[in-house]
Amino acid sequence: MMDVLPYLVAAWIFLVGCYGLATSRNLIHAVGCLAVCQAATYVLLLSVGYRHSGTAPVFADLTPHTRPVVDPVVQALALTDVVVGATVTALLLALVIQVAKRHHTLDPDELSELRG
């Protein structure tokens, strides 16, 4: 079971994020749920890159080829992903601030100008 558990955790995080996003009653909460969905991608990438008894691929205090190291590529991808996630969240929150100002509500149920 340990062989797939981290992947299943990633799947679970993605699904609860989606559930929260779809049932959210508050737009700030919704943007948070979107960040949860993205967290699933970090978990997936990092678990894909793990190697048994591997250490960080940083050779400042580690002689090369003495210990197995985990995959540095997924870590770099995850770092990119984190930055993307943070900036998207910031931008969406900026939009939420303006929605709150213009509509005087944060409840998606009360935003009804665009329809049909």
Next chain:
Amino acid sequence: MNHLLPLVIVTPLLGAALLVAAGRFVPRPAAEALACALAAATAALALHLLLHAPSPVIDWLGAWTPRNGHSVGIVLHADRLALGTAALVSLLVLAVLVYSWRYFDEPPRKHAGSFPALVLLFQAGMCGFVLTGDLFNAFVFFELMGVVAYALTGYRVEAAKAVQGGLTFGVVNSLGAYAMLMGVGLLYARTGELAMRHIGAALDARGAPDALVLAAFVLLLTGLLVKAAAVPFHFWLPDAHAVAPTPVCMLLSGVMVELGVYGTARIYWTIFSGPGGIPPETVAHTLLTFGVLSAAVGALMCWYQRHIKRLLAFSTVAHTGLFLIGLALLAPEATGGTALYLIGHAGVKAALFACAGILLDRYGSIDEYALHGRARELRLTAACFTAGGLALAGLPPFGTALGKAVTEEAAGPWLTALFVLVSAVTGGAVLRVAARVFGGHGTPPAAGEERETSGEGERPETEQQLTRVPATMLAVPGVLLVGALLAGVLPALHSAVGSAADEAAPGVTVALTPPHWSAPGILLGLLSAAVAAGLAVLAVRRPQHTRSRHWLDPLRLLHSGHIGDYVAWTLAGTTLLGALALTGLL
């Protein structure tokens, strides 16, 4: 090998940095002129590489050329289809920058360059997405184009609808992008590669596809079809396009949405078309289902809109559906036809949005009913809008008509009927608006119903309500329409598009006849244009009465503007995608 290729992406990025750094010191015209110059330079570079470099142009960035078939670097892989798309994007960006010349009333204080800088970043994102041959890098540029597009959509922060539309757009598209990234993670785990071609080769080496390949295919396609606004992933599009500033709509509808279709084609061709990928019949029926659904829903919803920009947005949904059908045929002729259709559509749709923007800025409304007969004086705008409607319906010799005709030839009778109907209904809706708004025909309809988006009470996007239309705003739609016309009549362009499509699609070895006019094609084009005109006449003549009920109401109610609904439909769409793809594997 041509190391100049990355400059197609780097030039607009550098321009954006310059505009932000210098934006507080230089006057607005200087900032906008610089942006135009850089967009034009990028277009020129893309065209130069397209015409003079041997195809495909492959550039391993950082000189990480593969050793023993493997590399640690990122590759840009630009065949002629990719370079042509990048050139199309850049030319449209240039048109948009000219159209918005001194357009917005109020750049944020001391930030004269912020709007053109955002547009240049948008251009870089789209060009990067088109040119890259690396799957994760494609995700990065996909996000760049998304982030900038959300900000541009909400640009008019005083408008309540604009910020809501921008937020919906951002949430739904980000969710799609994360689904796409999950797919990238799965493929990386399986193959240990990120270059698309290497992933494809590794999958093929491993043999028949399994659940992982299927899941990766579905997740990647989810992200791309959200961008392409295929039904039921499309809900964000009308909300965003109805409210985004007009120049931004021209880019969103003209090229960004179509890049979703481009990405689908690219991912399928390079990763999943081999024996280790997804069988062609499966891909065909999957894409066909989404295409037919999008075309039908888009056309119906388009016809029943009164908010002119929203109407045009739904017509984009319908036409993207047609492009997906063209792709689903998996026939090289249809691919060439679709590419040509896409080029023509980009010009026509951008021109129509440009005309709608003129209405908004001149009269402070974008509502078909409220504008009834008021725009009689705008003769040139009327001419452009009508020509755009006819081109959308597929009147020869516009590029849209040729693309449609060539695709129809490969599609068989049933799909041909659908193509004719969809283009006639969307073109007819535009002609109906033209007859009412510019011609004042028919009686002004009674006040509308509560459950739809009206286009009244909008603020003009210009400094004040325009008293006369500036030459730039009128010239741009004219030039774009001429471009769409030329796309239909230049045989050199046809053969170039045809051979570019042959080169991009896998398994084409012999040169095929390039897209060309045929008698049935011309007749079908004339037919759909005539049906469009007929529909418009009927709609204008028929007395309007406010109906309490309509058979389409359930469908319209689904477009609720509610983020939760849209997320639920996105996930349901992924499920549908998975189910369709699974039937082919079993």
Next chain:
Amino acid sequence: MNRRQRLWVLLLGLAGVAALLVAAAFRLPTFGSDFHPYGDRAVHEALARHTANAIAAVNFDQRAFDTLGEESILFGAVLGTVVLLRQARDEHQVTPAPARVAAPVRRYALVLLPVTLVTGLYIVAHGQLTPGGGFQGGVVAATALHLLYIAVDYRALERIRPLGLFEVGDAVGEAAYLITGAAGLLAGTAYLTNALPLGTLDSLASGGTVPLLNAAIGMEVACAVVVLLARFLDQAVEIEEEGDRS
């Protein structure tokens, strides 16, 4: 749709996505497996280029173009936020009132400020050697300045934070990365080629262009985060709708 209908569509969607993800999970290489061909190559090349932190080698050398895109996303998001959170026509600016801060908080924050700033710069400078780099260090350095908001008040923060300068810094950081990459073109090879002398492994000047790109990112991120936070703080502290009175 009402809540009930939405829930049904949602459950259908979630069930499908769950089935896909779970089925795929069981076909993935087992957790902790030895199959990392790209990772092995990346480590090999990082050592060959004398970059001790293999992740920095991937970010700033092997896949430096990803980082270019990522940096541009940050740049675009900051620009977008500047535009979205501008002072609208119907809003006005108020001067924030001076705030009282408890003495221990004040002392603690003021002591921490230089420490945090130096830590941030250290993390940027050692990006090619130890965990960290331009992104992480830039964020830490930018946060340091905001300790002044906690220690004193918003006006004190505004005095040491000339926003215009930080906006220019943001753009300069972005441009520096783009131009460093173009040096490869001038040398007649590919964009973003690491053509500088590589130095010795584990020294500050190792890794060729990696430290340069790292520094450009550090500068951009620090400035970008300051501008980004400023826009949000302005909304909270300074900008009011017409008619509001605090």
